[in-house]
Amino acid sequence: MIRELLDARAGEDYDLYARGINPQFMRVLKTIGFDRVWARAEGQYLYDSEGNRFLDMLGGFGMFNAGRNNxxxxxxxxxxxxxxxxxxxxxxxxxxxxxxxxxxxxxxxxxxxxxxxxxxxxxxxxxxxxxxxxxxxxxxxxxxxxxxxxxxxxxxxxxxxxxxxxxxxxxxxxxxxxxxxxxxxxxxxxxxxxxxxxxxxxxxxxxxxxxxxxxxxxxxxxxxxxxxxxxxxxxxxxxxxxxxxxxxxxxxxxxxxxxxxxxxxxxxxxxxxxxxxxxxxxxxxxxxxxxxxxxxxxxxxxxxxxxxxxxxxxxxxAGLVERSARLGARLLELTRALTDEHEVVREVRGLGLMWAMEFGEPESGSVAWRLMERMQSGLFAQLVVVPLFTKHRVLSQVAGHDLPVLKGLPPLVVTEQDLEEFAGALDDVLAKAGRPTRVAGLALRAARAR
Ligand SMILES: Cc1ncc(COP(=O)(O)O)c(C=O)c1O
Incomplete structure (x- = not known):
């Protein structure tokens, strides 16, 4: 019965949700380009209806420690x-x-x-x-x-x-x-x-x-x-x-x-x-x-x-306690290396596979950064989360409202290679998002969107 229903109504996910549950939330997902139709999930990955694989660094807000669909x-x-x-x-x-x-x-x-x-x-x-x-x-x-x-x-x-x-x-x-x-x-x-x-x-x-x-x-x-x-x-x-x-x-x-x-x-x-x-x-x-x-x-x-x-x-x-400790240390190592390369990275912190990167105004000073923060505090982290998802197929989140903090809570079955790819994706996104002209552009866009 469920299979038949899912087949018959495939692709209606967002419209149906908007109609009967929460249209405002659907507007948010559409605006930021997160309105993928999800086909299946396994371990640390989500797959959309076009067969694209996404790394789940959000882990259902921390409910999939043992991996999705274990x-x-x-x-x-x-x-x-x-x-x-x-x-x-x-x-x-x-x-x-x-x-x-x-x-x-x-x-x-x-x-x-x-x-x-x-x-x-x-x-x-x-x-x-x-x-x-x-x-x-x-x-x-x-x-x-x-x-x-x-x-x-x-x-x-x-x-x-x-x-x-x-x-x-x-x-x-x-x-x-x-x-x-x-x-x-x-x-x-x-x-x-x-x-x-x-x-x-x-x-x-x-x-x-x-x-x-x-x-x-x-x-x-x-x-x-x-x-x-x-x-x-x-x-x-x-x-x-x-x-x-x-x-x-x-x-x-x-x-x-x-x-x-x-x-x-x-x-x-x-x-x-x-x-x-x-x-x-x-x-x-x-x-x-x-x-x-x-x-x-x-x-x-x-x-x-x-x-x-x-x-x-x-x-x-599956030795997930030890794995969380070991891979958490590796994730810190991989991402702390980005602190020196990107002025906007203020701190990388974590314990096990509970991880965060905090952003701040570049030490050299940035009018654009200040403008953006005045528009909406924490906005920069949003602007990292979006390209991580749309360009690099990594699902992550901002660590709470108004915080310039990117957060990761991946399923503990995540591999070292996943984490290396995540750090590479982050490096790429920060290189683009952190450029003064880019920050200014984003600030302007944020101002217009208000
Ligand atoms: C520390 C902490 N306590 C309580 C809760 C609430 O849990 P639930 O969403 O299952 O009600 C959360 C949810 O994120 C949490 O992180």
Whole structure:
């Protein structure tokens, strides 16, 4: 049935989406030339209807760590469907959720003792906020500026991106933010001893900001001394993205709460989870009456659980943690070499295969650059993303709104050759985009487009 539908309506992707879902988004994709008709996907590649291969440096915003359409995860899903497993009994349980919880807890510090499954990252964050409040009897939540934790109201109240907040307020009371990396500010925020949790991404997804040395360890210590739960959001950094299974391992952290999602199902099925310490569990689910104080109908469904089990096995069997660390180092090496060649490149940073290149006004000074930034901040990164896609067939993204930062989150099955080609493509695009006349032209075009 699906094959017939896809054949019969082939090529209508964008028109149909515009008609029934989101015409404004389709206008954006058409304007920047991203309106390809996609035919199939495999590993780190997307193929359009004309047979062109694109390197996916975006990785579905980080949900395809194990590669797109991973055959072993697909096999596990098909097997589960064929088995007609008795999932989601609701007043009864099946085996798969317990198995996935066991596998997750095997791979995390002993401090984490229980898992609450969710169907997305933002829902895992909501769970952290709610359970954190109930377990501590406190209401305040502290997070960091420039953070991203999802788009439901609680997660949005913790997040730091004004673009997503405007028009949707008022946000939840009791939330405040401190600069990422600033322990003194955190100490001031926590010392009143009324903060339920401090929520932090170990590497901020928006901008790919790495924590300064000692920051996360210091934050954990401050949380412990102030009775605040230390909550680490691993929705984007988890499952080998940064060269460790979880990013907190880089600093030997032992959080009280950890949120996961995205790549846990290999990108096939919505899934997420909140890993929590025993005291958090005990503080919330403290009686028979409170045994189902939080949850969601679809969360521990058998397909999501099967995909999770298969993904964890795939990360192990394919050595993706080590691969992410090794290829991430190679990507840094290849792209740092571009810093000397192109004045607009200010910094290249990353951890594992979470990578970014930040642009800035050339040191020699550029009126055109300043003009362009005044038109629309972060525009230069957009102007790199577009030719990377249209000319070099590389799908990438700007790291958040208004940032002159190009970001890469490729599936971890990417090869060294892919990365070399990516660096070559970037070199070519920067050589053209970075020329003063070109920057001036782009600034002018940006001005006209407004
Ligand atoms: C760190 C972080 N937390 C939470 C979320 C929200 O996850 P979801 O989009 O699955 O709701 C994201 C999504 O990008 C994220 O990067």
């Amino acid at each position: 055959p072993r995860i697909r096999e596990a899903l098909m097997e589960t469907l064929e088995l007609e497993t008795p999932g989601s009994v609701q007043l009864g349980v099946s085996l798969l959720p317990g198995l996935l919880a066991e596998e997750l807890l095997k791979r995390t510090p002993a401090r984490l003792a229980r898992v609450l499954f969710t169907s997305s990252g933002t829902e895992a964050v909501e769970a952290a906020l709610k359970l954190g409040r109930a377990a501590t009897g406190r209401t305040r939540v502290v997070s960091t500026e420039q953070s991203f934790h999802g788009l439901t109201l609680g997660a949005l109240s913790a997040g730091g991106d004004r673009h997503f907040v405007e028009r949707f307020g008022p946000l939840l009371p009791g939330f405040s933010q401190v600069p990422f990396g600033d322990l003194e500010a955190l100490e001031v925020a926590l010392r009143t001893e009324d903060v339920a949790l401090f929520l932090v991404e170990p590497v901020q997804g928006k901008g790919v900001n790495l924590p300064p040395a000692g920051y996360l360890e210091g934050a954990q210590e401050l949380c412990r001394s102030c009775g605040t739960l230390f909550a680490v959001d691993e929705v984007q950094t988890g499952f080998a993205r940064t060269g460790k299974l979880f990013a907190y391992e880089h600093w030997g952290l032992e959080p009280d709460l950890v949120t996961v999602a995205k790549s846990l199902s290999g990108g096939y099925i919505p899934v997420g989870g909140l890993l929590m310490s025993q005291p958090v569990y005990d503080g919330v689910f403290d009686s028979l009456e409170h045994s189902v104080s939080h949850g969601s109908t679809f969360a521990p469904n058998d397909l999501a659980m099967a995909a999770g089990l298969a993904t964890l096995r795939e990360l192990d069997d």
